[in-house]
Amino acid sequence: MVSLLDIIGPVMVGPSSSHTAGACRIGLFTRGVLGGQPEAALVELHGSFARTGTGHGTDRAIAGGLLGFAPDDERLRESLELAEAAGLRITFQNTKLRGEHHPNTTRITAEREGRKVAVVGSSLGAGRILVTSLDGFPVEITGGYPTLVVVARDEPGIVATVTQQLAAEGDNVATMRVSRRQKGGDAIHIYELDEPPSEAALAAVRSVPAIRIVRAVDRVS
Amino acid sequence: MFDSLQEAIDEATRAGLSLGELALRAETAEGLRTREQVEHALQRALDVMRGAVARGLEGDIRSVSGLVGGDAAKMSDPKGPLAGTIFTEVIAGALAVQEVNAAMGVIVAAPTAGGAGVLPGVLLGIARRRGLDDSALVRGLATAGLVGAVVAVRASLSGAEGGCQAETGAAAAMAAAAGVELLGGTPEEAGHAVALAMQGTLGLVCDPLGGLVEVPCVYRNATGGAIALAGIEMALAGIRFPIPVDEVIDTMGEIGRSMDVRYRETAGGGLAATPTGRKLAKERLVQIKGKKKSDA
Numbered sequence: 001m002v003s004l005l006d007i008i009g010p011v012m013v014g015p016s017s018s019h020t021a022g023a024c025r026i027g028l029f030t031r032g033v034l035g036g037q038p039e040a041a042l043v044e045l046h047g048s049f050a051r052t053g054t055g056h057g058t059d060r061a062i063a064g065g066l067l068g069f070a071p072d073d074e075r076l077r078e079s080l081e082l083a084e085a086a087g088l089r090i091t092f093q094n095t096k097l098r099g100e101h102h103p104n105t106t107r108i109t110a111e112r113e114g115r116k117v118a119v120v121g122s123s124l125g126a127g128r129i130l131v132t133s134l135d136g137f138p139v140e141i142t143g144g145y146p147t148l149v150v151v152a153r154d155e156p157g158i159v160a161t162v163t164q165q166l167a168a169e170g171d172n173v174a175t176m177r178v179s180r181r182q183k184g185g186d187a188i189h190i191y192e193l194d195e196p197p198s199e200a201a202l203a204a205v206r207s208v209p210a211i212r213i214v215r216a217v218d219r220v221s
Numbered sequence: 222m223f224d225s226l227q228e229a230i231d232e233a234t235r236a237g238l239s240l241g242e243l244a245l246r247a248e249t250a251e252g253l254r255t256r257e258q259v260e261h262a263l264q265r266a267l268d269v270m271r272g273a274v275a276r277g278l279e280g281d282i283r284s285v286s287g288l289v290g291g292d293a294a295k296m297s298d299p300k301g302p303l304a305g306t307i308f309t310e311v312i313a314g315a316l317a318v319q320e321v322n323a324a325m326g327v328i329v330a331a332p333t334a335g336g337a338g339v340l341p342g343v344l345l346g347i348a349r350r351r352g353l354d355d356s357a358l359v360r361g362l363a364t365a366g367l368v369g370a371v372v373a374v375r376a377s378l379s380g381a382e383g384g385c386q387a388e389t390g391a392a393a394a395m396a397a398a399a400g401v402e403l404l405g406g407t408p409e410e411a412g413h414a415v416a417l418a419m420q421g422t423l424g425l426v427c428d429p430l431g432g433l434v435e436v437p438c439v440y441r442n443a444t445g446g447a448i449a450l451a452g453i454e455m456a457l458a459g460i461r462f463p464i465p466v467d468e469v470i471d472t473m474g475e476i477g478r479s480m481d482v483r484y485r486e487t488a489g490g491g492l493a494a495t496p497t498g499r500k501l502a503k504e505r506l507v508q509i510k511g512k513k514k515s516d517a
Binding site for chain 2: 004005006007008010017018021048057076126127
Protein backbone atom coordinates (compact mmCIF):
# COMPACT_ATOMS: atom_id res chain seq x y z
CA MET A 1 0.00 0.00 0.00
CA VAL A 2 1.39 3.34 -1.09
CA SER A 3 0.79 6.11 1.43
CA LEU A 4 0.16 9.75 0.54
CA LEU A 5 3.11 10.59 2.74
CA ASP A 6 5.40 8.34 0.68
CA ILE A 7 4.52 10.47 -2.34
CA ILE A 8 4.47 13.91 -0.67
CA GLY A 9 7.65 13.35 1.29
CA PRO A 10 10.05 12.81 2.82
CA VAL A 11 11.13 16.25 3.94
CA MET A 12 14.82 15.98 3.25
CA VAL A 13 18.12 17.61 2.46
CA GLY A 14 18.71 17.35 -1.31
CA PRO A 15 19.65 16.45 -3.88
CA SER A 16 18.41 12.86 -4.28
CA SER A 17 15.88 10.87 -2.27
CA SER A 18 17.72 7.63 -2.96
CA HIS A 19 21.32 8.86 -2.81
CA THR A 20 20.87 11.27 0.08
CA ALA A 21 17.79 10.56 2.24
CA GLY A 22 18.00 6.76 1.93
CA ALA A 23 21.76 6.77 2.49
CA CYS A 24 21.33 8.84 5.64
CA ARG A 25 18.78 6.34 6.96
CA ILE A 26 21.17 3.43 6.48
CA GLY A 27 23.73 5.38 8.54
CA LEU A 28 21.11 6.10 11.19
CA PHE A 29 20.14 2.45 11.37
CA THR A 30 23.78 1.42 11.79
CA ARG A 31 24.15 3.89 14.65
CA GLY A 32 20.97 2.54 16.21
CA VAL A 33 22.04 -1.08 16.07
CA LEU A 34 25.44 -0.16 17.50
CA GLY A 35 23.67 1.56 20.38
CA GLY A 36 25.27 4.96 19.94
CA GLN A 37 27.85 6.95 18.09
CA PRO A 38 30.60 4.92 16.46
CA GLU A 39 34.26 5.76 17.02
CA ALA A 40 35.22 4.48 13.59
CA ALA A 41 33.42 3.33 10.48
CA LEU A 42 34.34 1.79 7.16
CA VAL A 43 31.79 2.78 4.54
CA GLU A 44 31.92 0.73 1.36
CA LEU A 45 29.91 2.10 -1.55
CA HIS A 46 28.56 -0.24 -4.19
CA GLY A 47 27.05 0.29 -7.65
CA SER A 48 25.50 3.69 -8.30
CA PHE A 49 26.45 4.79 -4.78
CA ALA A 50 30.08 4.33 -5.82
CA ARG A 51 29.67 5.92 -9.26
CA THR A 52 27.68 9.06 -8.46
CA GLY A 53 27.68 9.13 -4.68
CA THR A 54 30.06 12.06 -4.28
CA GLY A 55 27.98 14.44 -6.38
CA HIS A 56 24.82 13.39 -4.57
CA GLY A 57 26.34 13.83 -1.14
CA THR A 58 25.95 10.12 -0.34
CA ASP A 59 29.15 10.22 1.73
CA ARG A 60 27.90 13.22 3.71
CA ALA A 61 24.47 11.63 4.14
CA ILE A 62 25.86 8.39 5.56
CA ALA A 63 28.25 10.29 7.83
CA GLY A 64 25.30 12.38 9.01
CA GLY A 65 23.26 9.28 9.76
CA LEU A 66 26.15 7.85 11.80
CA LEU A 67 26.16 11.13 13.74
CA GLY A 68 22.44 10.72 14.43
CA PHE A 69 21.19 13.35 11.96
CA ALA A 70 17.83 12.71 10.27
CA PRO A 71 17.42 13.12 6.47
CA ASP A 72 15.98 16.62 6.94
CA ASP A 73 18.84 17.89 9.12
CA GLU A 74 20.79 20.65 7.37
CA ARG A 75 23.92 19.63 9.25
CA LEU A 76 24.20 16.79 6.69
CA ARG A 77 26.01 19.26 4.45
CA GLU A 78 28.86 19.64 6.93
CA SER A 79 28.71 16.14 8.35
CA LEU A 80 32.20 15.07 7.23
CA GLU A 81 33.74 17.98 9.12
CA LEU A 82 31.40 17.44 12.09
CA ALA A 83 32.30 13.73 12.22
CA GLU A 84 35.97 14.59 12.39
CA ALA A 85 35.31 17.11 15.14
CA ALA A 86 33.28 14.51 17.04
CA GLY A 87 36.09 11.96 16.88
CA LEU A 88 34.31 9.70 14.43
CA ARG A 89 36.83 8.39 11.90
CA ILE A 90 35.16 7.39 8.63
CA THR A 91 36.90 5.69 5.72
CA PHE A 92 35.06 5.64 2.39
CA GLN A 93 35.84 2.99 -0.17
CA ASN A 94 34.30 2.01 -3.48
CA THR A 95 33.62 -1.67 -3.71
CA LYS A 96 31.80 -4.34 -5.66
CA LEU A 97 29.83 -6.42 -3.17
CA ARG A 98 29.54 -10.11 -3.99
CA GLY A 99 26.13 -11.52 -4.89
CA GLU A 100 22.99 -9.73 -6.05
CA HIS A 101 22.57 -6.23 -4.68
CA HIS A 102 20.41 -3.24 -5.48
CA PRO A 103 22.43 -0.61 -7.40
CA ASN A 104 22.32 1.78 -4.43
CA THR A 105 23.92 -0.29 -1.71
CA THR A 106 26.45 0.30 1.04
CA ARG A 107 28.16 -1.90 3.61
CA ILE A 108 28.93 -0.05 6.81
CA THR A 109 31.22 -1.61 9.41
CA ALA A 110 31.14 0.50 12.55
CA GLU A 111 32.83 0.20 15.94
CA ARG A 112 32.03 1.51 19.37
CA GLU A 113 33.50 0.54 22.74
CA GLY A 114 35.10 -2.60 21.34
CA ARG A 115 31.88 -3.71 19.70
CA LYS A 116 31.54 -3.98 15.93
CA VAL A 117 28.53 -4.19 13.62
CA ALA A 118 28.33 -4.76 9.88
CA VAL A 119 25.25 -3.53 8.06
CA VAL A 120 24.48 -3.97 4.38
CA GLY A 121 21.69 -1.63 3.32
CA SER A 122 20.11 -0.60 0.04
CA SER A 123 18.32 2.60 -0.84
CA LEU A 124 15.27 1.61 -2.87
CA GLY A 125 14.11 5.03 -4.04
CA ALA A 126 11.98 7.82 -2.55
CA GLY A 127 14.05 7.50 0.63
CA ARG A 128 12.93 3.96 1.43
CA ILE A 129 15.63 1.55 2.60
CA LEU A 130 16.09 -2.16 3.13
CA VAL A 131 18.78 -3.58 5.37
CA THR A 132 19.65 -6.94 3.83
CA SER A 133 22.43 -8.17 6.08
CA LEU A 134 23.35 -7.61 9.70
CA ASP A 135 26.63 -9.05 10.99
CA GLY A 136 26.55 -11.51 8.11
CA PHE A 137 23.02 -12.72 8.86
CA PRO A 138 20.56 -12.31 6.00
CA VAL A 139 17.76 -9.96 7.17
CA GLU A 140 15.03 -7.74 5.73
CA ILE A 141 14.63 -4.61 7.80
CA THR A 142 12.84 -1.53 6.47
CA GLY A 143 13.59 0.80 9.36
CA GLY A 144 9.95 1.87 9.18
CA TYR A 145 9.21 0.34 12.59
CA PRO A 146 10.93 0.29 15.95
CA THR A 147 13.04 -2.84 15.50
CA LEU A 148 14.21 -5.35 18.07
CA VAL A 149 17.30 -7.33 17.07
CA VAL A 150 18.05 -10.46 19.06
CA VAL A 151 20.96 -12.84 18.53
CA ALA A 152 20.53 -16.13 20.35
CA ARG A 153 21.63 -19.75 20.27
CA ASP A 154 19.76 -21.63 17.58
CA GLU A 155 17.60 -23.80 19.82
CA PRO A 156 13.85 -24.46 20.17
CA GLY A 157 11.61 -22.11 22.11
CA ILE A 158 13.65 -18.91 22.01
CA VAL A 159 11.22 -17.10 19.69
CA ALA A 160 8.32 -18.09 21.93
CA THR A 161 10.21 -16.79 24.98
CA VAL A 162 10.93 -13.43 23.36
CA THR A 163 7.39 -12.92 22.07
CA GLN A 164 5.99 -13.90 25.48
CA GLN A 165 8.14 -11.29 27.20
CA LEU A 166 7.05 -8.68 24.67
CA ALA A 167 3.40 -9.66 25.04
CA ALA A 168 3.64 -9.57 28.82
CA GLU A 169 4.58 -5.89 28.58
CA GLY A 170 1.93 -5.15 25.95
CA ASP A 171 4.42 -4.70 23.07
CA ASN A 172 2.83 -5.74 19.78
CA VAL A 173 4.84 -7.41 17.00
CA ALA A 174 4.09 -6.13 13.48
CA THR A 175 6.44 -8.42 11.55
CA MET A 176 8.98 -11.04 12.54
CA ARG A 177 11.78 -12.96 10.88
CA VAL A 178 14.34 -15.48 12.09
CA SER A 179 17.42 -16.52 10.14
CA ARG A 180 20.75 -18.17 10.78
CA ARG A 181 24.07 -18.74 9.10
CA GLN A 182 24.16 -22.43 9.94
CA LYS A 183 22.23 -24.96 12.01
CA GLY A 184 23.09 -25.06 15.70
CA GLY A 185 25.05 -21.79 15.60
CA ASP A 186 23.56 -18.42 16.37
CA ALA A 187 20.23 -17.29 15.00
CA ILE A 188 19.16 -13.70 14.48
CA HIS A 189 15.60 -12.59 15.25
CA ILE A 190 14.20 -9.39 13.84
CA TYR A 191 10.99 -8.11 15.42
CA GLU A 192 9.39 -5.02 13.90
CA LEU A 193 7.14 -3.55 16.58
CA ASP A 194 4.29 -1.04 16.60
CA GLU A 195 5.92 0.93 19.42
CA PRO A 196 9.46 0.91 20.83
CA PRO A 197 9.83 -2.03 23.25
CA SER A 198 9.43 -1.20 26.93
CA GLU A 199 12.48 -1.24 29.20
CA ALA A 200 10.86 -4.04 31.19
CA ALA A 201 10.49 -6.24 28.12
CA LEU A 202 14.08 -5.55 27.06
CA ALA A 203 15.37 -6.45 30.51
CA ALA A 204 13.36 -9.67 30.50
CA VAL A 205 14.65 -10.64 27.06
CA ARG A 206 18.25 -9.84 28.07
CA SER A 207 17.97 -12.14 31.06
CA VAL A 208 17.31 -15.22 28.90
CA PRO A 209 20.54 -17.29 29.04
CA ALA A 210 20.46 -18.41 25.39
CA ILE A 211 20.26 -14.80 24.19
CA ARG A 212 23.59 -13.13 23.50
CA ILE A 213 22.68 -9.77 22.00
CA VAL A 214 19.63 -7.54 22.33
CA ARG A 215 19.35 -4.24 20.50
CA ALA A 216 16.38 -1.94 20.21
CA VAL A 217 16.64 0.35 17.18
CA ASP A 218 14.30 3.32 16.74
CA ARG A 219 12.50 3.71 13.47
CA VAL A 220 14.56 5.63 10.94
CA SER A 221 11.78 6.54 8.52
CA MET B 222 -4.67 4.14 -1.89
CA PHE B 223 -6.04 3.55 -5.37
CA ASP B 224 -4.55 1.63 -8.29
CA SER B 225 -6.86 3.25 -10.84
CA LEU B 226 -7.27 7.00 -11.06
CA GLN B 227 -10.59 6.60 -12.90
CA GLU B 228 -11.94 4.49 -10.03
CA ALA B 229 -10.94 7.21 -7.59
CA ILE B 230 -12.57 9.86 -9.83
CA ASP B 231 -15.79 7.83 -10.04
CA GLU B 232 -15.87 7.25 -6.31
CA ALA B 233 -15.23 10.91 -5.54
CA THR B 234 -17.91 11.98 -8.03
CA ARG B 235 -20.48 9.58 -6.58
CA ALA B 236 -19.76 10.74 -3.04
CA GLY B 237 -19.64 14.41 -3.98
CA LEU B 238 -16.07 14.75 -2.72
CA SER B 239 -12.92 16.26 -4.16
CA LEU B 240 -10.08 13.86 -4.97
CA GLY B 241 -8.10 15.48 -2.15
CA GLU B 242 -10.81 14.77 0.40
CA LEU B 243 -11.18 11.22 -0.93
CA ALA B 244 -7.42 10.73 -0.60
CA LEU B 245 -7.41 11.97 3.01
CA ARG B 246 -10.25 9.60 3.87
CA ALA B 247 -8.59 6.64 2.13
CA GLU B 248 -5.30 7.35 3.90
CA THR B 249 -6.88 7.34 7.34
CA ALA B 250 -9.22 4.40 6.60
CA GLU B 251 -6.25 2.04 6.94
CA GLY B 252 -6.05 3.04 10.59
CA LEU B 253 -2.28 3.58 10.53
CA ARG B 254 -2.57 7.33 10.99
CA THR B 255 -5.26 9.68 12.17
CA ARG B 256 -6.62 12.46 9.98
CA GLU B 257 -4.89 14.96 12.23
CA GLN B 258 -1.52 13.24 11.76
CA VAL B 259 -1.85 13.14 7.97
CA GLU B 260 -2.90 16.79 7.77
CA HIS B 261 -0.10 17.76 10.13
CA ALA B 262 2.49 15.98 7.94
CA LEU B 263 1.12 17.63 4.79
CA GLN B 264 1.12 21.03 6.50
CA ARG B 265 4.76 20.50 7.42
CA ALA B 266 5.50 19.57 3.79
CA LEU B 267 3.77 22.78 2.72
CA ASP B 268 5.82 24.86 5.15
CA VAL B 269 9.06 23.30 3.88
CA MET B 270 8.00 23.92 0.26
CA ARG B 271 7.30 27.56 1.05
CA GLY B 272 10.66 27.90 2.81
CA ALA B 273 12.50 26.36 -0.13
CA VAL B 274 10.87 28.73 -2.64
CA ALA B 275 11.82 31.72 -0.48
CA ARG B 276 15.37 30.47 0.01
CA GLY B 277 15.90 29.80 -3.68
CA LEU B 278 14.62 33.22 -4.70
CA GLU B 279 17.23 34.94 -2.54
CA GLY B 280 19.59 34.17 -5.39
CA ASP B 281 22.87 33.57 -3.55
CA ILE B 282 22.66 29.80 -3.74
CA ARG B 283 25.16 27.52 -5.54
CA SER B 284 24.91 23.79 -6.08
CA VAL B 285 27.48 21.36 -4.71
CA SER B 286 29.29 21.27 -8.07
CA GLY B 287 28.73 24.95 -8.78
CA LEU B 288 26.92 24.18 -12.04
CA VAL B 289 23.58 25.71 -11.04
CA GLY B 290 22.24 28.42 -8.76
CA GLY B 291 21.04 32.00 -8.99
CA ASP B 292 18.71 31.49 -11.95
CA ALA B 293 15.48 31.47 -9.94
CA ALA B 294 16.20 35.01 -8.78
CA LYS B 295 16.56 36.16 -12.40
CA MET B 296 12.92 35.23 -12.89
CA SER B 297 11.91 37.83 -10.29
CA ASP B 298 12.27 40.37 -13.07
CA PRO B 299 10.76 38.65 -16.11
CA LYS B 300 10.95 40.34 -19.50
CA GLY B 301 8.83 38.15 -21.76
CA PRO B 302 5.22 38.22 -22.94
CA LEU B 303 4.05 36.41 -19.79
CA ALA B 304 5.74 38.81 -17.36
CA GLY B 305 3.44 39.67 -14.50
CA THR B 306 1.36 36.52 -14.86
CA ILE B 307 1.27 33.38 -12.76
CA PHE B 308 3.33 31.66 -15.46
CA THR B 309 6.59 33.39 -14.53
CA GLU B 310 5.83 32.94 -10.83
CA VAL B 311 5.42 29.18 -11.27
CA ILE B 312 8.67 28.94 -13.20
CA ALA B 313 10.52 30.99 -10.58
CA GLY B 314 9.16 28.83 -7.75
CA ALA B 315 10.06 25.57 -9.47
CA LEU B 316 13.60 26.78 -10.25
CA ALA B 317 14.01 28.05 -6.69
CA VAL B 318 13.14 24.76 -5.01
CA GLN B 319 15.31 22.75 -7.37
CA GLU B 320 18.28 25.08 -6.84
CA VAL B 321 17.87 24.60 -3.09
CA ASN B 322 17.76 20.84 -3.66
CA ALA B 323 20.96 20.91 -5.71
CA ALA B 324 22.66 22.86 -2.93
CA MET B 325 21.77 20.22 -0.31
CA GLY B 326 19.07 22.43 1.18
CA VAL B 327 15.84 21.14 2.71
CA ILE B 328 13.02 20.26 0.30
CA VAL B 329 10.07 17.88 0.08
CA ALA B 330 10.48 14.97 -2.31
CA ALA B 331 7.25 15.27 -4.32
CA PRO B 332 7.25 12.69 -5.69
CA THR B 333 11.09 12.66 -5.75
CA ALA B 334 13.81 15.14 -4.92
CA GLY B 335 14.61 15.52 -8.63
CA GLY B 336 11.04 16.58 -9.35
CA ALA B 337 10.54 18.51 -6.13
CA GLY B 338 10.15 21.95 -7.71
CA VAL B 339 7.00 21.43 -9.76
CA LEU B 340 4.36 21.10 -7.02
CA PRO B 341 5.53 24.03 -4.90
CA GLY B 342 5.91 26.19 -8.00
CA VAL B 343 2.41 25.47 -9.27
CA LEU B 344 0.43 25.19 -6.03
CA LEU B 345 1.99 28.10 -4.16
CA GLY B 346 1.72 30.22 -7.31
CA ILE B 347 -2.01 29.50 -7.61
CA ALA B 348 -2.58 30.02 -3.88
CA ARG B 349 -0.86 33.39 -3.91
CA ARG B 350 -2.83 34.60 -6.92
CA ARG B 351 -6.17 33.37 -5.61
CA GLY B 352 -5.63 34.03 -1.91
CA LEU B 353 -6.16 30.36 -0.97
CA ASP B 354 -5.49 29.29 2.60
CA ASP B 355 -3.29 26.46 3.83
CA SER B 356 -6.17 24.06 4.44
CA ALA B 357 -7.00 24.25 0.71
CA LEU B 358 -3.34 23.66 -0.12
CA VAL B 359 -3.16 20.68 2.22
CA ARG B 360 -6.11 19.15 0.35
CA GLY B 361 -4.31 20.01 -2.89
CA LEU B 362 -1.25 18.10 -1.72
CA ALA B 363 -3.51 15.15 -0.90
CA THR B 364 -4.91 15.30 -4.46
CA ALA B 365 -1.37 15.32 -5.82
CA GLY B 366 -0.43 12.45 -3.52
CA LEU B 367 -3.34 10.34 -4.74
CA VAL B 368 -2.32 10.86 -8.37
CA GLY B 369 1.30 10.06 -7.50
CA ALA B 370 0.27 6.89 -5.67
CA VAL B 371 -1.58 5.64 -8.76
CA VAL B 372 1.42 6.48 -10.97
CA ALA B 373 3.71 4.63 -8.52
CA VAL B 374 1.60 1.49 -8.80
CA ARG B 375 0.79 1.57 -12.53
CA ALA B 376 4.02 3.07 -13.90
CA SER B 377 6.98 4.41 -11.93
CA LEU B 378 8.21 7.40 -9.94
CA SER B 379 11.89 6.81 -10.50
CA GLY B 380 14.14 8.31 -13.16
CA ALA B 381 16.33 5.22 -12.97
CA GLU B 382 13.32 3.11 -13.92
CA GLY B 383 11.29 5.36 -16.19
CA GLY B 384 13.29 8.43 -17.15
CA CYS B 385 12.32 12.00 -16.32
CA GLN B 386 8.73 11.38 -17.44
CA ALA B 387 8.49 9.42 -14.15
CA GLU B 388 9.86 12.33 -12.10
CA THR B 389 9.09 15.82 -13.44
CA GLY B 390 6.46 14.27 -15.72
CA ALA B 391 4.69 12.62 -12.80
CA ALA B 392 5.09 15.81 -10.76
CA ALA B 393 3.45 17.86 -13.54
CA ALA B 394 0.53 15.42 -13.67
CA MET B 395 0.16 15.56 -9.89
CA ALA B 396 0.31 19.36 -9.89
CA ALA B 397 -2.22 19.56 -12.72
CA ALA B 398 -4.81 17.56 -10.76
CA ALA B 399 -4.20 19.54 -7.60
CA GLY B 400 -4.34 22.84 -9.49
CA VAL B 401 -7.71 21.98 -11.05
CA GLU B 402 -9.18 21.18 -7.65
CA LEU B 403 -7.72 24.31 -6.05
CA LEU B 404 -9.45 26.31 -8.79
CA GLY B 405 -12.81 24.63 -8.23
CA GLY B 406 -12.71 22.00 -10.98
CA THR B 407 -14.36 18.60 -10.65
CA PRO B 408 -12.56 15.27 -10.09
CA GLU B 409 -13.37 14.43 -13.72
CA GLU B 410 -11.64 17.63 -14.87
CA ALA B 411 -8.69 16.86 -12.59
CA GLY B 412 -8.36 13.50 -14.34
CA HIS B 413 -8.27 15.16 -17.74
CA ALA B 414 -5.67 17.62 -16.47
CA VAL B 415 -3.51 14.64 -15.46
CA ALA B 416 -3.86 13.09 -18.92
CA LEU B 417 -3.29 16.40 -20.71
CA ALA B 418 -0.17 17.17 -18.68
CA MET B 419 1.26 13.67 -18.84
CA GLN B 420 0.83 13.28 -22.60
CA GLY B 421 3.17 16.26 -22.89
CA THR B 422 5.99 14.58 -20.99
CA LEU B 423 5.76 11.07 -22.45
CA GLY B 424 9.19 9.84 -23.52
CA LEU B 425 11.06 12.45 -21.52
CA VAL B 426 14.49 11.07 -20.70
CA CYS B 427 16.56 11.40 -17.53
CA ASP B 428 19.97 12.66 -18.66
CA PRO B 429 21.65 14.60 -15.86
CA LEU B 430 25.20 15.84 -16.43
CA GLY B 431 27.57 13.67 -14.43
CA GLY B 432 24.59 12.01 -12.77
CA LEU B 433 24.14 15.13 -10.64
CA VAL B 434 20.61 16.38 -9.95
CA GLU B 435 21.49 19.77 -11.45
CA VAL B 436 21.47 20.13 -15.26
CA PRO B 437 18.94 19.83 -16.79
CA CYS B 438 16.91 18.93 -13.67
CA VAL B 439 16.60 22.48 -12.38
CA TYR B 440 15.23 23.75 -15.71
CA ARG B 441 13.14 20.65 -16.33
CA ASN B 442 11.24 21.38 -13.13
CA ALA B 443 10.39 24.81 -14.56
CA THR B 444 9.15 23.37 -17.86
CA GLY B 445 7.31 20.70 -15.86
CA GLY B 446 5.48 23.53 -14.09
CA ALA B 447 4.62 25.11 -17.44
CA ILE B 448 3.19 21.81 -18.69
CA ALA B 449 1.12 21.47 -15.51
CA LEU B 450 -0.33 24.96 -16.13
CA ALA B 451 -1.19 23.98 -19.71
CA GLY B 452 -2.98 20.85 -18.43
CA ILE B 453 -4.92 22.89 -15.86
CA GLU B 454 -6.03 25.53 -18.38
CA MET B 455 -7.12 22.99 -20.98
CA ALA B 456 -9.03 20.84 -18.49
CA LEU B 457 -10.82 23.79 -16.87
CA ALA B 458 -11.76 25.07 -20.33
CA GLY B 459 -13.61 21.80 -20.84
CA ILE B 460 -11.11 20.00 -23.06
CA ARG B 461 -11.40 16.23 -22.69
CA PHE B 462 -8.37 14.12 -23.57
CA PRO B 463 -9.60 11.16 -25.65
CA ILE B 464 -7.30 8.50 -24.13
CA PRO B 465 -8.47 7.55 -20.60
CA VAL B 466 -6.16 8.77 -17.87
CA ASP B 467 -5.20 5.30 -16.58
CA GLU B 468 -4.16 4.31 -20.10
CA VAL B 469 -2.00 7.42 -20.37
CA ILE B 470 -0.32 6.49 -17.06
CA ASP B 471 0.18 2.92 -18.28
CA THR B 472 1.76 4.31 -21.44
CA MET B 473 4.27 6.24 -19.38
CA GLY B 474 5.20 3.01 -17.60
CA GLU B 475 5.47 1.10 -20.85
CA ILE B 476 7.70 3.74 -22.44
CA GLY B 477 9.85 3.79 -19.30
CA ARG B 478 10.34 0.03 -19.36
CA SER B 479 11.45 0.10 -22.99
CA MET B 480 13.67 3.15 -22.56
CA ASP B 481 17.35 2.50 -23.15
CA VAL B 482 19.38 2.47 -19.93
CA ARG B 483 21.39 5.44 -21.26
CA TYR B 484 18.31 7.59 -20.69
CA ARG B 485 17.56 6.43 -17.19
CA GLU B 486 19.69 8.49 -14.79
CA THR B 487 22.96 6.86 -15.81
CA ALA B 488 24.46 9.97 -17.44
CA GLY B 489 25.17 7.76 -20.48
CA GLY B 490 22.93 9.53 -23.00
CA GLY B 491 21.02 12.68 -23.84
CA LEU B 492 22.43 16.02 -22.66
CA ALA B 493 24.81 14.20 -20.31
CA ALA B 494 26.53 12.57 -23.29
CA THR B 495 27.02 15.75 -25.33
CA PRO B 496 30.62 16.93 -25.67
CA THR B 497 29.95 19.89 -23.40
CA GLY B 498 27.90 17.79 -20.98
CA ARG B 499 30.78 15.37 -20.59
CA LYS B 500 33.35 18.14 -20.26
CA LEU B 501 31.38 20.02 -17.59
CA ALA B 502 30.70 16.85 -15.63
CA LYS B 503 34.36 15.91 -15.69
CA GLU B 504 35.48 19.34 -14.53
CA ARG B 505 32.86 19.57 -11.80
CA LEU B 506 33.32 16.06 -10.45
CA VAL B 507 37.03 16.63 -10.21
CA GLN B 508 36.25 19.83 -8.36
CA ILE B 509 34.02 18.04 -5.86
CA LYS B 510 36.67 15.42 -5.19
CA GLY B 511 39.31 18.12 -4.82
CA LYS B 512 37.09 20.05 -2.45
CA LYS B 513 36.70 17.00 -0.25
CA LYS B 514 40.41 16.40 -0.10
CA SER B 515 41.12 19.93 0.99
CA ASP B 516 38.38 19.58 3.64
CA ALA B 517 40.12 16.57 5.15
